[in-house]
Amino acid sequence: MAESSSMKIRVEELESGMVTADNVIEPGTDRVLLLKGTTLDSVMIFNLKERYNVGEVFIRKNFSASTISAEMRAEIDIHQSLSTLKDVFGSDDEKPLKEFTKEASKQISNVANDLITSLYADDNILLKMHQLQSYDDYTYKHCLRVAMMSVTIGKSLDLPRSKMRDLCEAALLHDIGKRTIDIDIIRKPGRLTDDEFTAIKKHPQNGYILLRKNGGYSEEIMNAVLMHHEKFDGTGYPLGLKGEQITYLARIITVADVYDALTSNRPYRQPWSVAEAEEFMMGGANTHFDYDIITAFLNAFAPYPVGENVILSDGRHAVVISNNSNVLRPVIRLTDEGEGDEVIDLYNNFKYLTLSIKSLDKDGINE
Ligand SMILES: [Fe+2]
Structure with a gap:
């Protein structure tokens, strides 16, 4: 039931900070998209309009821009981060990246600052990451989700705030090397040939080289980029490192990276459910992943987030x-x-x- 002090407005007229006065239902189904009492943000509004084709929404009448909470501002920053990241990375459809400029690294560092601030202010992150998922799964979006998740795991591991910055920057940049590889291989929908797979597997080193040429990055950040496809039991690439030979930040990013890959849309398969993906991650503790980091990950992410x-x-x-x-x-x-x-x-x-x-x-x- 909508509240009496509510009004029905068209999605085109929705603004961030407005509060729903009734559940928002997906047209043609009974599926609840947003619960009554949800404070809308720009990502939600975008999804209602573009993804779910919702026409009208009941909102509470007493809305004013000043009612936007600190949490809301944090969400808006995340949306802003996404557009900065797109500018810095370029889209996967553009020609391969030749260099990573000082200007670009300054922007990445700003995004890292914003993200860390937002994520400290707000724990319910899983749903927001799902809202960032879409069918055009570009590298920059994947990198943003992996950064959000890495920082959340870092928080659960009680990582000091100074380390958190390195973690966040490394996670934002972990796949930057993919932007040096032929776009036809990156976006190929079917199975890769051996040669194509060999080319893709170069992206950790290519990312490391881009950052080394930039000159502004610590070994800690560059190594996390280089080692994010290593596995705890030594069966990963490019170096086949084992256990603690793999840096701590790289081991955190690996967990976030694999989880995001499983739960994202791919041209050739449906995304795994949160519960299925968590099951897989648990199964990989001590072989693919560091056991302690998997434990922190499971503590940080509820398999059944609010609103599911x-x-x-x-x-x-x-x-x-x-x-x-x-x-x-x-x-x-x-x-x-x-x-x-x-x-x-x-x-x-x-x-x-x-x-x-x-x-x-x-x-x-x-x-
Ligand atoms: Fe990668």
Whole structure:
């Protein structure tokens, strides 16, 4: 139900900071895109308009620009970071990058500062990263998501703020070497030939060389770029390094990089669900990944983030409304018709111990 002090407005007229007065539903389905009471940001508005073709939204009447919270500003900065990154990297469709200029590195350093500030102010990051995902999966977007995730893992590992800057810059730049490689290979939808794969595998060294020529980067940052495809058991590339031979920052970026690759759209496959990807990551602890970093990663990312639609073990549908210390048992609200919007705490209410979440409901409710 929309609130009485609400008005219906067209998505074209939405502004960041407005608050929804009712759930926003995907047209033609029952899927809840945004919950009632959500403060809109530019990414959400863009997605409502371009991705979901929503026509009108109920918003609270008492909106004024001054109601934009600090958290909102942080979200807007993330959107700004994306456009700066696009300018610096160039798009994958442009010709290969020959050099990484001082001016570009200054901009990357500004983006890193903004991101760290935003991410310290706001914990609920997983949904925002999903909002950054789209079908045109350009390198600069992947790099932004990996940076957001790396900083979140760094936070969970209690990394000092000074190290966090190096981590964030290295993560933003980890795939910069891809921009030196023939675009037809990077964007090839099908299987790569051996020669093409060999060319792609050069991107860590190429990135390292670009940054070394720039002259403004520490060994720590350059090594993280060079080593982000190494695996903990020594089976990665380009150097086949093992365990602690791989720098700490590189081991963090590897975790963020693989998780983002699994949960992103690829031309040849559907994205994995959050729960499936987390399962894969756990399976790779001590072989592909550093066990301690995987633990920090799992602590930092709830598999069922607030706002996700889920299917329960008894077949009913629900939406996640808050997380508990046990990330597999959040607080949910039933969404099937006739359930009366019942809220269930799957962790603290023992009456529901036998009820669990079966899967994410990617296709929406009651379809
Ligand atoms: Fe890479």
